[in-house]
Amino acid sequence: MINFGLNKLSKQQARTGLIFMMPWFIGFLIFGLYPMVMSVYYSLCRYDVLRIPQFIGFGNYEKLILEDPYFWTSISNTLVYTALRVPLCIIGSLLLAVLVNNAVRGVKFFRTVFFIPSIVTGVVLSVVWLWMFNPQFGLLNSFLAYMGISGPLWLLDPNWSKPSMVLMSVWSIGGGRMLVFLAALQGIPKHLYEAVDIDGGGWWAKFRNVTVPMISPVLFLWSVLEIIFSLQVFVEAYVMTQGGPLNSTMFYNLYLYNKAFNDFEMGYASALAWILMIISLIITIIQFRLSKNWVHYDGGAK
Amino acid sequence: MINPKAKTAVKNTLIYLTLTTFALFFVIPFLWILSTSLKGNEQIFVIPPQWIPSTFMWDNYAKVFERIPFLLYVKNSVFISLIVITGTVLSSSIVAYSFACLNWPGRNALFVVVLASMMLPMQVTMIPVFVIFKEIGWLNSFKPLTLPAFLGGGAFNIFLLRQFFLSIPRDLLDSARIDGCSEFRIYWNIVLPNAKPALATVSILTFMFTWNDFLGPLIYLSDQAKGTIALGLGMFVGQYVTEWSLLMAASMLMMLPMLIIFFVFQKYFIQGFIMSGLKD
Numbered sequence: 201m202i203n204f205g206l207n208k209l210s211k212q213q214a215r216t217g218l219i220f221m222m223p224w225f226i227g228f229l230i231f232g233l234y235p236m237v238m239s240v241y242y243s244l245c246r247y248d249v250l251r252i253p254q255f256i257g258f259g260n261y262e263k264l265i266l267e268d269p270y271f272w273t274s275i276s277n278t279l280v281y282t283a284l285r286v287p288l289c290i291i292g293s294l295l296l297a298v299l300v301n302n303a304v305r306g307v308k309f310f311r312t313v314f315f316i317p318s319i320v321t322g323v324v325l326s327v328v329w330l331w332m333f334n335p336q337f338g339l340l341n342s343f344l345a346y347m348g349i350s351g352p353l354w355l356l357d358p359n360w361s362k363p364s365m366v367l368m369s370v371w372s373i374g375g376g377r378m379l380v381f382l383a384a385l386q387g388i389p390k391h392l393y394e395a396v397d398i399d400g401g402g403w404w405a406k407f408r409n410v411t412v413p414m415i416s417p418v419l420f421l422w423s424v425l426e427i428i429f430s431l432q433v434f435v436e437a438y439v440m441t442q443g444g445p446l447n448s449t450m451f452y453n454l455y456l457y458n459k460a461f462n463d464f465e466m467g468y469a470s471a472l473a474w475i476l477m478i479i480s481l482i483i484t485i486i487q488f489r490l491s492k493n494w495v496h497y498d499g500g501a502k
Numbered sequence: 503m504i505n506p507k508a509k510t511a512v513k514n515t516l517i518y519l520t521l522t523t524f525a526l527f528f529v530i531p532f533l534w535i536l537s538t539s540l541k542g543n544e545q546i547f548v549i550p551p552q553w554i555p556s557t558f559m560w561d562n563y564a565k566v567f568e569r570i571p572f573l574l575y576v577k578n579s580v581f582i583s584l585i586v587i588t589g590t591v592l593s594s595s596i597v598a599y600s601f602a603c604l605n606w607p608g609r610n611a612l613f614v615v616v617l618a619s620m621m622l623p624m625q626v627t628m629i630p631v632f633v634i635f636k637e638i639g640w641l642n643s644f645k646p647l648t649l650p651a652f653l654g655g656g657a658f659n660i661f662l663l664r665q666f667f668l669s670i671p672r673d674l675l676d677s678a679r680i681d682g683c684s685e686f687r688i689y690w691n692i693v694l695p696n697a698k699p700a701l702a703t704v705s706i707l708t709f710m711f712t713w714n715d716f717l718g719p720l721i722y723l724s725d726q727a728k729g730t731i732a733l734g735l736g737m738f739v740g741q742y743v744t745e746w747s748l749l750m751a752a753s754m755l756m757m758l759p760m761l762i763i764f765f766v767f768q769k770y771f772i773q774g775f776i777m778s779g780l781k782d
Binding site for chain 1: 520531609622624760764
């Protein structure tokens, strides 16, 4: 009798469960699965949106890899940007987290102040820094001039344009990433540091042998995420440089956007999207492989 | 022999010095933006720069509204944001309720699909989704930017809310079930009121994202009258690239709501990052 009642209840629950998750499922079919399949198909077609797609096999991929110099430029730009930005942002946020982990009076106030710039993202961030980077009247070169240094042309110099955009993202190191690192730091048991004290180790020994291993899972997770984000950089370049000067900030997604929505080469752009997906996947897999050497879970074995 | 008290004092001084240096690095750009936004053109191009304008040109803020249909952009952005927040909160919470509080066959397998879908880069789906909206004639309308929010509200939000819902005591739900409460009423009258902090986090993060979103409006809104504030600012740069005071005034106006929301709802920001970043 009771069994029957429970059964009825669980059947009802199963039905309600399926109904309640439907919005996601329908959304996933329309905006996830179907587009994914279509994107593979488009990438094998010539497609300008106006006429129906025309199947050309691997033509887009061949053209991309063999004949398109911009493809390689955009890949190398994006990889350089990622290689500069990710270590700087992760290390910057970590050091800042260590700094605000000091229990001094008023440190909460500083945490708030450090967080504020990270609220500014996308277009506003780009517009504001466009002005900061102005070679003649911008804040950076005015400051450098005051110090007696003649500043670079920043975004207008092909050698400086990528480092400039990386520098701009350093402004946001006090944001969510720092908070997560801080929470991880606060979870490290005190006795581990005391053990280093007994062994006569200084702050570097503590940082190297306790702090970094103990929070390595969080550092690893954010390195994976930040690399994926960095490979997708778009708005900064679109607003600040349109890919210039001399294509030095023609990042992968900017190139993809131009191909798709300026030239309406949707098939070609879809092929570009899949190559980016594959590059991200390969880098992530390599990171997981390498993580076995340095990431410690539960403070125990590697 | 250094006395330990003196050592602590030196250490604290060094900490405060470093904290202050960083604080200046983070804050000075804001003061610079504010200062530029209040200057006349002849004051902007002065070397070395003046921090406090000789006359405050409050007029610059009014000019932003005259040069571009800024008020209209604000209205559009607010409208889109409100709809997206509503859709996201309603649909991600009901889906999260299903994944966290209800038992059904295949639930765990599908939750893996939810998590995996977070990894799918937007670029891969962007073009076919654009084609779908073009085929049904929704280009140049707010529908492509708003309606998808009602279908799941984003995998990340589902994940965040599911984590939170799991912490609500099961007994509370079961006793309501025994009393004959329908699942929808349990969701609406018990789970949602208990999850207000998590819903606030989702709403705020959604607002920040929608308010700043550039690519979506860029792809879907070609009519100037339909523009959002992010799109408007992006276009403004192209048209008035030398009018820095107006650009900075417009930037200030766009940042203002975000800053206010941050100061009012600080703890929800922090909670959102901690919830998403640490638990797995």
